[in-house]
Amino acid sequence: MRISKLRRLFAMGAVMIGIMLLGTGCKSMIVFDPKGPVGLQQRDLIYITMLLCLIILVPVLLITAWIVWRYRDKKDNDAPYQPVWSHSTKLEIVWWSIPIAVILILAIVTAHYTYALDPAKPLESDKKTITIQATSLDWKWLFQYPEQGIATVNYLVIPEKTPVKFELTSDGPMNSFWVPQLGGMIYTMSGMATTLHLQADEPGNYMGTGANFTGRDFAKMAFTAKAVSQTDFDRWVTEAKAGGNALSEDGYQMLAQPGTAGRLTFASIPSGLFERIVHEYSMSRGAPPGYTLKAKTLSEEKESAHTEESEGGQLPPGNNAQKDAPDVRGFGQSGHPLDHRHMNHGK
Ligand SMILES: [Cu+2]
Numbered sequence: 001m002r003i004s005k006l007r008r009l010f011a012m013g014a015v016m017i018g019i020m021l022l023g024t025g026c027k028s029m030i031v032f033d034p035k036g037p038v039g040l041q042q043r044d045l046i047y048i049t050m051l052l053c054l055i056i057l058v059p060v061l062l063i064t065a066w067i068v069w070r071y072r073d074k075k076d077n078d079a080p081y082q083p084v085w086s087h088s089t090k091l092e093i094v095w096w097s098i099p100i101a102v103i104l105i106l107a108i109v110t111a112h113y114t115y116a117l118d119p120a121k122p123l124e125s126d127k128k129t130i131t132i133q134a135t136s137l138d139w140k141w142l143f144q145y146p147e148q149g150i151a152t153v154n155y156l157v158i159p160e161k162t163p164v165k166f167e168l169t170s171d172g173p174m175n176s177f178w179v180p181q182l183g184g185m186i187y188t189m190s191g192m193a194t195t196l197h198l199q200a201d202e203p204g205n206y207m208g209t210g211a212n213f214t215g216r217d218f219a220k221m222a223f224t225a226k227a228v229s230q231t232d233f234d235r236w237v238t239e240a241k242a243g244g245n246a247l248s249e250d251g252y253q254m255l256a257q258p259g260t261a262g263r264l265t266f267a268s269i270p271s272g273l274f275e276r277i278v279h280e281y282s283m284s285r286g287a288p289p290g291y292t293l294k295a296k297t298l299s300e301e302k303e304s305a306h307t308e309e310s311e312g313g314q315l316p317p318g319n320n321a322q323k324d325a326p327d328v329r330g331f332g333q334s335g336h337p338l339d340h341r342h343m344n345h346g347k
Contacts, residue, residue: 030180035206035227036199037123038183045113052102052109119186120195123163129197132156133167133274136175136188136210138258139217144269150240151247153255153264156225159233160203166196171256171277176211179225185211191281193274200227220260243267 133144144151170188178185186196210221247266
């Protein structure tokens with residue numbers, strides 16, 4: 001009688017786990033269906049970590065169930081009863097050495113991937129990297145294409161098999177830029193520009209979203225990243241430019257107001273707009289135009305750490321007054337617009 005009850009319980013558990021797995025559906029698990037080199041490596045890291053965890057989890061859970069069954073309180077149970085038993089060197093070796101080995105392997109693998117997946121590190125490719133400047137607004141995404149001189153709201157078009165360098169900032173609350181099938185999320189923060197390199201290996205519409213709660217219409221900050229062939233991309237750029245809908249400085253101020261927006265395409269953008277958005281928060285207002293952003297990789301940062309003094313930030317010559325001025329916002333007085341401690345934030 002008891003055995004059948006227990007079996008029924010196990011069967012019910014199995015069915016419930018099955019329903020849960022089916023219910024979430026493979027379709028919604030897009031992190032496990034990456035379409036670019038960054039997403040692929042991140043998926044591999046998740047799988048490796050999962051397998052390493054299972055080495056501990058599976059035996060522990062199985063042995064737990066077996067012990068409960070084997071040593072249950074039952075009159076004719078022939079399991080040995082050893083109330084004074086306290087130590088086994090053999091067992092100690094087993095349950096210390098396996099976790100230590102697993103954690104060592106995990107540490108090595110994670111360190112390797114952390115450097116390999118440094119979001120500021122350019123992707124290797126024969127094709128030239130294109131730059132997209134993304135700004136999270138209340139409650140929409142503005143994407144500027146500085147090389148093409150166009151901009152979009154709430155959608156992205158990128159050429160397939162081409163590395164894309166995203167420069168990310170926020171003109172509003174902090175958010176997080178995320179296209180799950182292409183790679184992990186990176187924070188957008190006012191007063192700094194974070195960097196993320198991604199690539200789509202095949203054409204498709206990839207869901208993108210703001211992954212950080214930012215208020216009322218946060219849920220409407222979804223966008224589509226559309227990967228197309230180079231020919232289609234070039235055609236799209238030409239069409240966007242011919243559209244004639246220019247983004248003016250005033251137009252941007254309107255766009256930055258809290259509210260939602262549909263998909264928009266702009267035929268031109270004010271020069272230096274992205275830099276001005278970043279500097280509006282990071283330093284005294286009205287930073288000089290043409291102020292260059294320089295994203296650094298981890299290795300470059302290490303190299304430049306000792307030359308920081310002489311580098312003196314990236315202010316144009318003859319602008320020491322601004323450099324030496326105390327910063328009321330507490331971003332430090334290094335004169336460096338892209339605070340190093342923040343550059344690789346939000347991996
Ligand atoms: Cu930060």
